[in-house]
Amino acid sequence: MPNSSMSNQTTVENWLKAQLAEQLSLEAEAIKATEPLTRYGLDSIDAVTMVGDIEDVLDEELPSTLFWDYPTIAKSAQFLVENYDVSALADAKDEPVEELEETVAAPVASAGKSKGWGGLFG
Amino acid sequence: MTNLEQYQTAEALEKALGDPNIPESVMSFQKVMEIDETEAFPHEEIEWLYNWKLADYYTPTNCGGKFTNFEEFVAIVRVLCRRDQTTGIAFTTMFWSFLCWMAGTEEQKAKLSKFVREEHGAMCLGYSEKEHGSDLVNGDLTATKVPGGYLLNGEKWPINRATISGISFVLARTGEKGEAKGLSLFMVDKREIADSEYYNLPKIHTHGIRASDMSGIGFKNCFVPDSMLLLKEGDGLELGLKGFQITRTLCAAFSLGAVDTALRTTLNFASERVIYNKTVFDLPQPRRILVDAFLDILLCDCETIGAARGFSVIPQQFSVWASVVKYFVTTQIENTINNIYPVLGSRFYMRDEHDFGMFQKILRDNSIISMFDGSTVVNLHALMLQFRQLTKQRRRRQPETMKGIAERLEQIFSLANPVPAFDANKLELFGRGMDDPLHGLEVALKKLDELQQNAELNQEVLSKLINLGNIVLEELDAHDSEIANSKFEFGHDQSPELFEIAKKYCTLHASACCLHMWLYNRNSLGDFFAQGEWLVLSLHRLLRTIRPLPYTISEHYIENVAQELVKLHQENKSFSIVPIQLAEANTIKQEDNTNAELINV
Ligand SMILES: Cc1cc2nc3c(=O)[nH]c(=O)nc-3n(C[C@H](O)[C@H](O)[C@H](O)COP(=O)(O)OP(=O)(O)OC[C@H]3O[C@@H](n4cnc5c(N)ncnc54)[C@H](O)[C@@H]3O)c2cc1C
Numbered sequence: 001m002p003n004s005s006m007s008n009q010t011t012v013e014n015w016l017k018a019q020l021a022e023q024l025s026l027e028a029e030a031i032k033a034t035e036p037l038t039r040y041g042l043d044s045i046d047a048v049t050m051v052g053d054i055e056d057v058l059d060e061e062l063p064s065t066l067f068w069d070y071p072t073i074a075k076s077a078q079f080l081v082e083n084y085d086v087s088a089l090a091d092a093k094d095e096p097v098e099e100l101e102e103t104v105a106a107p108v109a110s111a112g113k114s115k116g117w118g119g120l121f122g
Numbered sequence: 123m124t125n126l127e128q129y130q131t132a133e134a135l136e137k138a139l140g141d142p143n144i145p146e147s148v149m150s151f152q153k154v155m156e157i158d159e160t161e162a163f164p165h166e167e168i169e170w171l172y173n174w175k176l177a178d179y180y181t182p183t184n185c186g187g188k189f190t191n192f193e194e195f196v197a198i199v200r201v202l203c204r205r206d207q208t209t210g211i212a213f214t215t216m217f218w219s220f221l222c223w224m225a226g227t228e229e230q231k232a233k234l235s236k237f238v239r240e241e242h243g244a245m246c247l248g249y250s251e252k253e254h255g256s257d258l259v260n261g262d263l264t265a266t267k268v269p270g271g272y273l274l275n276g277e278k279w280p281i282n283r284a285t286i287s288g289i290s291f292v293l294a295r296t297g298e299k300g301e302a303k304g305l306s307l308f309m310v311d312k313r314e315i316a317d318s319e320y321y322n323l324p325k326i327h328t329h330g331i332r333a334s335d336m337s338g339i340g341f342k343n344c345f346v347p348d349s350m351l352l353l354k355e356g357d358g359l360e361l362g363l364k365g366f367q368i369t370r371t372l373c374a375a376f377s378l379g380a381v382d383t384a385l386r387t388t389l390n391f392a393s394e395r396v397i398y399n400k401t402v403f404d405l406p407q408p409r410r411i412l413v414d415a416f417l418d419i420l421l422c423d424c425e426t427i428g429a430a431r432g433f434s435v436i437p438q439q440f441s442v443w444a445s446v447v448k449y450f451v452t453t454q455i456e457n458t459i460n461n462i463y464p465v466l467g468s469r470f471y472m473r474d475e476h477d478f479g480m481f482q483k484i485l486r487d488n489s490i491i492s493m494f495d496g497s498t499v500v501n502l503h504a505l506m507l508q509f510r511q512l513t514k515q516r517r518r519r520q521p522e523t524m525k526g527i528a529e530r531l532e533q534i535f536s537l538a539n540p541v542p543a544f545d546a547n548k549l550e551l552f553g554r555g556m557d558d559p560l561h562g563l564e565v566a567l568k569k570l571d572e573l574q575q576n577a578e579l580n581q582e583v584l585s586k587l588i589n590l591g592n593i594v595l596e597e598l599d600a601h602d603s604e605i606a607n608s609k610f611e612f613g614h615d616q617s618p619e620l621f622e623i624a625k626k627y628c629t630l631h632a633s634a635c636c637l638h639m640w641l642y643n644r645n646s647l648g649d650f651f652a653q654g655e656w657l658v659l660s661l662h663r664l665l666r667t668i669r670p671l672p673y674t675i676s677e678h679y680i681e682n683v684a685q686e687l688v689k690l691h692q693e694n695k696s697f698s699i700v701p702i703q704l705a706e707a708n709t710i711k712q713e714d715n716t717n718a719e720l721i722n723v
Contacts, residue, residue, distance in 0.1 A: 013467070023610060024611065026703065036301070041613050042613075043300075043361060052552055052555065056511075064552055068301075069303065071301065
């Protein structure tokens with residue numbers, strides 16, 4: 001459905017804008033979908049790291065060079081919409097940057113015992 | 123002789139090179155000092171290494187050589203660099219061949235294999251430019267498409283072996299400045315380009331590795347055929363960064379080779395020199411400094427050998443592990459060398475006294491290792507970018523995740539078992555939050571707990587290890603909550619605090635590697651290793667930098683480690699968790715200012 005893919009495209013674009021705005025300390029409105037991401041100070045290694053953030057939300061393995069191959073928000077959003085189920089981004093859109101503390105559980109209990117020197121030097 | 127097969131080539135090379143204390147040996151200390159003083163490139167020594175067929179060990183078996191994994195490689199490079207980092211590095215620019223082994227076509231690989239193994243060819247890596255060091259994507263050297271190939275324009279500088287090499291790996295811009303896909307990597311064979319279209323830049327005079335061919339290369343409308351392009355146009359940065367994962371990790375071997383000699387020459391002095399009716403080594407403070415230096419080597423061994431083997435098991439995690447090794451091992455060893463020179467006294471500063479003046483040369487040579495091939499800040503920066511994902515992934519671990527990690531750790535750290543051949547296709551630009559050595563810390567702690575049933579083990583050592591292991595865990599948990607609660611921003615304006623957090627992460631990483639190394643090799647690396655006292659002291663030494671801990675944890679353990687150090691020194695074995703036999707048990711007794719006299723022991 002063209003309509004839904006159009007709105008998917010917008011959802012992904014907005015999510016990416018919010019993400020970038022947060023992590024580059026910019027206003028989301030100031031980011032244009034058609035400008036190269038590097039224009040906003042996102043360097044090549046940052047761009048690779050950002051793929052990991054999307055992987056987390058989509059729960060899919062993406063090409064690590066995604067933002068190198070599709071270097072604008074419009075192009076990368078289009079690639080994602082065409083190749084992946086992006087509905088998870090729609091759900092995440094109100095909360096652009098995932099708060100680590102709240103979203104991840106700690107299934108493997110830390111075996112940490114006493115603080116400090118723990119009788120080591122007794 | 124060690125019974126670990128992967129160290130036997132290093133031992134054979136040692137033997138063939140001969141005792142470096144004997145002036146007639148290949149790469150003897152006397153010769154390499156002369157070379158350093160004249161700053162003339164070590165052609166003869168390099169040719170000797172080719173004739174020994176050392177290039178085979180830089181070439182994978184499927185390309186006609188003998189290379190299968192990096193553990194053997196690290197041991198070989200240490201043998202070279204304990205004699206001379208200049209020659210060791212000059213020969214080892216051949217590790218750039220991995221760019222071709224990784225990405226080349228069958229023709230490109232066959233050609234390079236023949237070039238290095240049969241034609242004794244060498245190569246250089248042209249990434250840096252005068253105006254752009256670490257900032258690769260803004261390079262000015264361009265490659266413009268023309269029919270059948272490209273025209274190169276621009277200069278690469280400062281480049282090791284830019285002049286004395288037949289092949290240059292050149293990173294050139296084929297797109298816009300700043301674009302990640304705007305770079306392409308060429309394997310430029312100088313025999314096949316017009317002499318008039320390229321030139322070399324003059325020798326750069328350096329503080330250390332003075333006999334190196336430090337120079338540069340420039341191109342002026344230089345035609346290179348399409349067959350010299352590696353992968354596709356635009357793939358240069360990805361390939362370059364993956365190549366760095368290999369070479370950055372291997373840089374640790376340059377440092378570990380040099381520090382062996384730094385410590386050995388200082389021990390030669392400290393065990394002979396009498397002051398206040400005692401040898402220097404019998405004074406408590408210098409003795410402790412030298413024991414600490416030995417511990418530094420052992421703990422860096424755990425990190426380096428672990429990584430060298432890890433390449434074969436978890437190559438996809440090396441965007442993290444390579445950064446840790448490159449930062450941690452090279453700076454730790456720099457500190458080690460700085461810590462021990464006061465023990466050598468004024469001789470550390472002299473250019474011909476005491477073992478031919480090797481110490482001052484090592485001090486100068488070694489200080490480049492943490493800088494080239496990705497500097498300390500570049501590596502810490504690369505690491506910190508992955509912190510959020512490392513933290514998330516660690517918290518998400520499930521019992522099956524832990525099972526997988528435990529299996530991989532056993533494969534990586536059990537030195538008695540061969541690792542699979544290295545597969546460069548599995549390298550990844552980012553590690554998806556995985557870091558087995560630290561994420562498997564709980565596996566190690568559980569094993570320590572289980573060892574409490576083992577009557578053969580010294581339970582005092584074990585209880586100290588458990589306590590220290592738990593400190594590592596507490597610090598790692600604290601690191602994770604710090605990362606989880608801090609706001610992250612991209613870009614290059616990372617806070618100085620974050621650099622310190624990254625350093626601390628590396629310290630915890632090294633601690634975890636030490637624990638794993640001990641746990642999986644207690645029964646195979648000899649009594650001293652098995653005792654675990656060195657491990658208690660190493661963990662204490664590492665953790666003391668991030669927590670206030672008492673200066674001494676056990677005088678008794680320190681004394682035992684001192685005894686082992688003396689034993690390795692007397693038996694002429696390398697300072698390592700896998701001590702190899704060094705060439706011929708001959709020592710030079712050298713009086714200051716007098717001629718060297720050979721004594722058989
Ligand atoms: C002996 C020797 C051999 C070499 N061999 C080679 C070779 O074979 N091939 C090759 O291509 N190059 C080689 N180099 C070049 C070397 O890799 C570069 O010098 C290195 O990349 C640093 O570049 P730069 O000095 O231009 O400094 P820049 O990278 O321009 O850095 C300038 C300053 O910015 C800081 N900085 C950089 N990045 C960050 C960051 N992310 N966060 C905070 N601060 C930062 C640096 O610490 C430094 O203070 C060699 C250099 C030497 C000295």
